[in-house]
Amino acid sequence: MRVIYKIDVVFLWVYSVIIVFIGVVGAVSLGNILFPAGALLIETIYLLLSLRRPYRRRRALKQPLPAPWKTFLAEHSLFYKSLDKIGKKRFEQDVQIFLSDFSIEGTRRQAVDLEAKLLVAAGAAALLHGRSTWEPPFQDGVVIFPGDRFDRHYRPGKGHFAGMATRKGPLLLTETSLGESFRDPRDGYNVIYHEMAHYFDLAGASIPWREIFSREWRKASEGRSFLRDYAGTNEAELFAVATEAFFESPWEMKKQSPELYDALKTFFNLDTVKILK
Numbered sequence: 001m002r003v004i005y006k007i008d009v010v011f012l013w014v015y016s017v018i019i020v021f022i023g024v025v026g027a028v029s030l031g032n033i034l035f036p037a038g039a040l041l042i043e044t045i046y047l048l049l050s051l052r053r054p055y056r057r058r059r060a061l062k063q064p065l066p067a068p069w070k071t072f073l074a075e076h077s078l079f080y081k082s083l084d085k086i087g088k089k090r091f092e093q094d095v096q097i098f099l100s101d102f103s104i105e106g107t108r109r110q111a112v113d114l115e116a117k118l119l120v121a122a123g124a125a126a127l128l129h130g131r132s133t134w135e136p137p138f139q140d141g142v143v144i145f146p147g148d149r150f151d152r153h154y155r156p157g158k159g160h161f162a163g164m165a166t167r168k169g170p171l172l173l174t175e176t177s178l179g180e181s182f183r184d185p186r187d188g189y190n191v192i193y194h195e196m197a198h199y200f201d202l203a204g205a206s207i208p209w210r211e212i213f214s215r216e217w218r219k220a221s222e223g224r225s226f227l228r229d230y231a232g233t234n235e236a237e238l239f240a241v242a243t244e245a246f247f248e249s250p251w252e253m254k255k256q257s258p259e260l261y262d263a264l265k266t267f268f269n270l271d272t273v274k275i276l277k
């Protein structure tokens with residue numbers, strides 16, 4: 001994640017010049033003072049809207065991450081703990097940007113504790129770490145349900161969902177699944193990695209290795225995969241479960257299915273076997 005992307009700066013300049021140009025041309029050719037005044041107003045509104053996010057991100061990065069937060073991250077995220085100094089710094093900045101950009105709240109919009117927020121942000125920062133121009137693949141923030149499950153009508157305590165990547169809405173997860181995701185960093189279970197992987201899948205991210213995933217899915221559906229059984233549900237679940245394993249137990253994956261490991265290594269641009277310690 002970055003404060004502002006080069007391509008956005010280019011568009012900002014191009015649109016600004018066009019707006020000013022229209023104002024000047026209108027004033028000169030029609031002699032109408034309303035043109036430059038209107039252009040100035042539109043330019044101001046345009047700049048305010050476009051620069052809101054970069055401004056917010058810059059402000060978030062002004063303060064370094066508080067030391068107790070770093071300690072908490074190192075205790076709960078094996079990925080963060082394993083990074084070198086430069087990698088840690090970038091991870092910390094991604095956490096700050098994520099927290100400044102995305103709401104993370106309870107089902108009734110009530111505040112959730114800082115630790116829960118840090119865990120969510122740590123999951124997102126790890127997944128995006130290999131590609132500095134990637135943004136989180138969802139827009140509407142994160143909602144944390146009380147307890148361990150909810151149903152398709154979003155009723156807590158019912159149904160069987162521990163998390164959900166809603167198509168046009170927030171990422172949903174439960175308090176329990178979030179806690180369990182970071183309890184054992186090597187067990188291949190992490191609801192953030194899982195649901196975020198679904199977004200990459202839903203967003204139609206180009207995955208040129210469909211056959212590799214299909215092959216592994218067939219194995220999983222017959223109970224012959226090293227991945228947990230849930231991977232056999234369908235190919236989308238295979239991708240999500242494989243992503244969890246890639247970030248938490250990549251050693252096993254590289255041994256059992258090097259082609260699957262290589263596919264995910266290329267997709268996320270990370271060599272987790274080398275990174276994780």
Ligand SMILES: [Zn+2]
Pocket residue numbers: 194198236237240
């Ligand atoms: Zn899933």
